[in-house]
Structure formats: C-alpha cells, structure tokens
Amino acid sequence: MAKIRKGDTVQVITGKDKGLTGTVLVVYPDRDKILVEGVNRVKKHTKVGQSARGAKTGGIVTQEAAIHISNVMLVDPETKKPTRVGFRKQTSEKKRTDGTTYSVERNVRVAKRSGEDI
Numbered sequence: 001m002a003k004i005r006k007g008d009t010v011q012v013i014t015g016k017d018k019g020l021t022g023t024v025l026v027v028y029p030d031r032d033k034i035l036v037e038g039v040n041r042v043k044k045h046t047k048v049g050q051s052a053r054g055a056k057t058g059g060i061v062t063q064e065a066a067i068h069i070s071n072v073m074l075v076d077p078e079t080k081k082p083t084r085v086g087f088r089k090q091t092s093e094k095k096r097t098d099g100t101t102y103s104v105e106r107n108v109r110v111a112k113r114s115g116e117d118i
Contacts, residue, residue, distance in 0.1 A: 002027065003074070003085040003109070004034060008118075010072040011082045012039055017067075021075060025064070033066035040067045074118065076111045083113035 004010060004024060011021045017039045026035040042065045048058035073082035087107045094104050109118040 002029060004069060004072065009075040009077075010034070010036060011075050012036070012067070012071060013073050013082060014071050015040075015067070026066075028066060031066070032069045034069055034072065035064055035066050036072065037064065040065045074111070076113045076116070077118065078111070078114040078116045081113060083111045085118070086110045086112050 004027065006024050006027055008024045009021060010024055012018055020039050022036040022038045024034050025037055028034065041062050044061050044063055046058045046061055048056060051057050074085050075081065076083040086109075088110050089105050090108045091103050091105050093101050095101050110116070111118055
C-alpha cells in the first residue's frame with residue numbers, strides 16, 4: 001500500500017532541494033520514485049526543430065525530474081509540518097442491490113504527528 005499518492009503535499013527532507021514543498025504530480029511505484037511540482041528541476045537539452053508554422057522549437061528546457069520516495073515526507077494537513085504515515089482499519093456498511101448489507105474493512109492513511117486522517 002502506497003504511503004504517498006498523487007495530489008499529496010510533500011516536503012523534501014534531504015538533498016539539494018531540502019526544505020522545499022510541492023504537490024506530487026506522478027508516482028512511479030515500480031521505481032520507488034515520485035515527481036514533485038517545483039522540486040529537483042533539471043535542464044534538458046532538446047533538439048532544435050521547426051513547427052508547422054515555421055517557428056523554431058527546442059533548446060534548453062527546465063523541467064522536474066523524479067526524486068526517490070525516501071527523500072520526502074508527507075505534510076500533515078493540520079499542523080503543516082512533515083509527518084510519518086500510518087494506517088488504521090475502518091469498517092463501513094455497504095448495501096447490495098438485493099437490499100442485504102455487508103461490512104467492508106478498508107485501510108485509512110493517518111498522520112502520525114496529529115492523528116488526523118489524510
């Protein structure tokens with residue numbers, strides 16, 4: 001189960017961008033990396049070409065690169081400080097189409113700092 005998901009606000013805790021916060025744009029679970037908005041910006045050299053209207057494209061482009069998931073911490077929604085993530089079980093009642101009910105147990109992410117649900 002993923003502790004950090006797309007749309008979460010995270011803070012970088014180590015590396016050249018230490019202290020920066022941003023929103024998670026993409027999660028790569030197979031590589032244990034995430035793409036964070038405004039963090040780990042790198043310059044990428046793209047080949048110069050021409051668009052259909054004749055304008056020149058290419059050159060040096062600055063964009064975000066992936067950062068390892070262990071280098072970031074989730075920001076607590078209540079205290080706005082970095083926190084560890086825990087899980088708790090939550091049971092809820094569901095209703096079938098024939099009218100009978102059954103219980104479902106789901107994992108809910110919890111901020112360790114404040115105890116609030118994420």
